[in-house]
Amino acid sequence: MTKRQRRTFSSEFKVDAASFVLDQGYSISEAARSLDIGDTALRRWVDQLKIERGGETPTVKALTLTFPRD
Template sequence: MARLRRSFSTEFKREAAALVVDQGYSVAEACRSLDVGETALRRWVDQFRAERGGITPKTKALTPEQQRIQELERQVNRLEREKSILKKATALLMSDEMNHSR
């Protein structure tokens, strides 16, 4: 029988990785105590260390700082799209006005 795929919250992943990184647990010890797979925990630990090193992940961030960076990047992208739309609208209105003034 296949095992159901479990999902874990960002907070759980961060705390699990912190057990290994900050509290000195081995990956195997942490896996046993949390009942998670070793591959998953190693991935979380690697991501946690990378984020602390200043690398913004492609997936959902674990650390609060990287979460904030991802949120700000989303806002910047949205604002850039809006700016592009406004530029195009302005150009369209200007060209329309030039055509009507002749």
């Protein structure tokens, strides 16, 4: 049996993938299937992006880039 290597994704990819669900109306299953990623990972990214867009400070590494305010 072959052990599957854990894949890593950039923050940009995660935001784009979550945006398919939040902004373009795809279901998590549809988006995950078309991007060849797991439903659970995508669901986590969607939840995290919702939190960040709501202005809350994430408890894990942020998906979105933050810039200092003037």
